[in-house]
Amino acid sequence: MTDTTAPDDAPRCSHCGEAFPTERLRALHRGLEHYDSLDDDERDAFEDAYRDEGDDLRSFRLRALAVLVALYFGFLMTYAVVAV
Incomplete structure (x- = not known):
């Protein structure tokens, strides 16, 4: 069980009483x-x-991959222009 400070109206587990920020x-x-x-x-x-x-994780992974690909090709094109 983690020690957290949560508002009094935070959803709590009915089994162990731990508070969570969302349902x-x-x-x-x-x-x-x-x-x-x-x-x-x-x-x-x-x-x-x-x-x-799972859907949120899949979406995050796709966005992270798109950012990495864009950075890679951005650096590649920058190198191609500067190195010439």
């Missing part, structure tokens, strides 16, 4: 740490949050 993070925590004690609605919330997290 999505709480659903991910409950699914990863307390999966066996979840009901069907909580498991559905976890699966939705997990899928959304």
Whole structure:
């Protein structure tokens, strides 16, 4: 359990009482740490949050790759102009 300072109205895990800044993070925590004690609605919330997290990670990886490719070709073109 991490020691965090969260507002009083922050979503809390019903199993361990840990506070989370968003419902999505709480659903991910409950699914990863307390999966066996979840009901069907909580498991559905976890699966939705997990899928959304995967989509966000995939999007981030594509954007990071695009930035790296742009930097690479930017430096390559700069080198080609300066070295000539």
